[in-house]
């Protein structure tokens with residue numbers, strides 16, 4: 001490791017590693033990259049604790065396009081990320097999301113979202129209740145006004161596989177990784193000059209990237225900067241199902257979708273089990289080290305699932321854990337790009353519940369901004385830091 005790098009990335013989970021990959025993959029970049037990661041087990045990283053899924057079903061065209069690139073990238077991941085002939089397999093289950101609407105308001109949102117998605121070529125269809133029953137007979141559709149289903153480009157995959165693939169390839173392309181913690185960021189006026197590490201080492205740099213997930217505000221504060229991102233707890237549960245509906249679908253080779261119920265509870269297959277969670281009724285900021293699961297949420301989840309399907313009446317909890325959303329309190333969406341004044345401090349933070357799937361497009365975008373001083377493939381400036389300064393939310397109606 002050297003004492004000076006062109007780019008220092010703080011945080012080496014999926015976002016930091018995606019930025020490192022896209023930088024080092026770009027023939028127009030010949031600089032040096034250091035990734036500093038404080039915990040190589042990633043046991044508290046949102047990346048490892050996530051539901052590991054991707055959807056095109058957003059309301060904002062930029063989010064749809066971000067995910068469209070994400071699913072293409074995930075499909076091709078093995079070939080793109082191979083190192084020494086070894087191809088990582090993300091085990092992408094392209095099984096689709098099924099959003100169901102039971103109220104007039106939900107119906108209007110799904111219909112408006114669908115128009116945006118269809119306009120961008122996303123493979124999403126709108127169904128009435130009879131069509132839902134015909135495709136997925138286990139779902140109780142009597143109260144449904146409409147549903148939207150992603151026929152391709154959506155599903156779930158290996159979260160740690162995605163992170164490790166980016167890491168391994170970035171390293172093979174010349175990025176340096178170090179196990180250490182950034183404890184200070186050195187700033188001279190409107191310019192970041194370097195970072196100091198818990199080990200006592202100092203590293204100077206031309207650009208620093210904040211990829212520290214739920215700790216993003218703590219990291220920004222080291223440079224005297226602010227970002228409206230805080231840790232919010234989400235608990236996921238895995239259950240076994242006595243009368244599993246697996247294989248009962250009449251579309252997509254019998255595969256069940258990622259169901260987003262009108263109650264806010266979601267559920268998808270996880271191997272022979274099911275993975276589920278819900279929107280918390282109370283959602284306070286939590287301590288960075290508080291990972292105590294909210295076990296009590298399971299009763300509400302069970303009630304919602306059993307109302308949606310008889311198959312979910314007899315279920316048994318087999319595992320559960322809590323992770324942190326890096327929750328953007330302004331608008332629940334990523335902040336990607338430089339600080340408005342301290343231009344060599346780059347944010348890639350605040351993804352809330354959809355950062356894993358956005359890592360390819362945001363990693364690519366941040367790399368482009370560093371290399372060319374602007375976004376090239378997809379204009380991410382509407383999700384930049386300037387909107388935070390203006391207090392203007394980036395509108396996205398489909399947040400989970």
Ligand SMILES: Cc1cc2nc3c(=O)[nH]c(=O)nc-3n(C[C@H](O)[C@H](O)[C@H](O)COP(=O)(O)OP(=O)(O)OC[C@H]3O[C@@H](n4cnc5c(N)ncnc54)[C@H](O)[C@@H]3O)c2cc1C
Nearest residue numbers: 011013015038046047050051053182213323354355356357
């Ligand atoms: C329960 C749950 C379900 C989710 N489901 C989905 C989903 O289905 N689909 C989806 O797309 N997204 C989902 N997400 C969101 C997604 O997981 C995150 O947006 C994404 O993983 C963020 O990655 P990250 O690299 O920014 O953050 P993290 O994975 O949290 O990584 C940040 C890294 O920074 C390191 N770090 C922090 N401070 C320092 C420091 N000072 N020095 C050095 N290193 C530091 C940490 O150790 C950590 O490894 C979910 C999240 C949760 C919690």
